[in-house]
Structure formats: structure tokens, C-alpha cells
Amino acid sequence: MTEQRGYWREDGEPISAREAWDIWARHAYPLLIDVARTYHATITYGELRDRLFAASGIRTSALLQNWIGEVLNRVIREARRRGDPPLSALVVRLEDGMVGGGYEEVLRVTGEAAPENEMAREEHAAVSRLACYRQFGAALPAGGGVPALAPRLQVVVQRRRAQAPQPPRPVCPTCFVQLPMSGPCDSC
16 A cells, blocks of 8 residues: 555545645644643644644645644734734744744734844743733633743753853952852951
8 A cells, every 4th residue: 555645634535735734724723722721831843733633634744844834824824813812822842842933923924023032032932822821711820920931941941051050259369269159258
């Protein structure tokens, strides 16, 4: 038996990539709303793919990175049309918890400037996720919640901070001994 290639329905009927993207986008919207109903929840690209395949009955042999952006771009435009926050902020990479470069389509659609770096993009996505949680009824803590990096990215950031070299403590100008944390030199 030959392995199916391209895009197809469960019954094996081939469909165009564009048709698959449109159908997946229609399924992605409610799936992402469900994710947004849990405070600080995210979904990985792979989890979203698996849910889209199950919900739509459409499959592809194409690599995920070659089509998921097309689906999320449709979700971004639909969210903008409805006046909803960008649900694509909820979709993160498995390996590091980041939204990735495709998130910048949100900024293009809203007319915002491109972020200066990856962390600025992630901070924008954190604010967008909080807007999603608020919009779609997540149980928020007192005060309405706070923007937060995706849980996996938060772990990565904390690990990097812990591993970062600490700045050297100052040295006493008289005896050249490193000063204690309390400040004044114990030897002088």
C-alpha cells in the first residue's frame, strides 16, 4: 500500500492545501477558546495539530512548520474581525514554550511595531494570553491575573537566571578583601 501524500480526508479523498487550512482554522478557533478558559494554559503546536486532525478528519503528510502558520494566520484575522484577542498567543513550541516568529503576524494585523527581540515578542504574547483568559471566562485570581510567560518558557528563563554568573562583589580599597554582603569591610 502506498503512503498518502499531500492533504486528504479520512476516506482518502485528496483536498487542496488551502481547503485544509480553511477547515482547520474553523476548528482551531473553538479549540483555542477552550484552551483560553484555563488561566495560564497553553497548547503546543503538535497538540493543536493532533486536535485539528481529530476534529476535522483531515490529514496531511506535510511538515507541521510548513502549514500551521497558514492556519494560525486565518485564526489571527478571524479574531481581529470578531474583536477577540489573538488566540494564536496560546500556541507555543514544545521545546521551549515560545510562540515563535509566526506570532509577529498578530503585530502586522494590528499595525503594531515588530518586537526588538524574542523576549519582547514573548512578553507581548503574555499580555495577549491574559486578554484571552479574560475574554473567554478563565477563572482568574483576585486582581484579574497577570501576564505570564508560557509555563515551559518560565522554567527556561528561571534556569538561565540561576546559571548566569553573579557579578563580583566589591573589594575593600584598603585591604583588598572582597566585601561581605552586609557592606562594610570586616578586616578594617
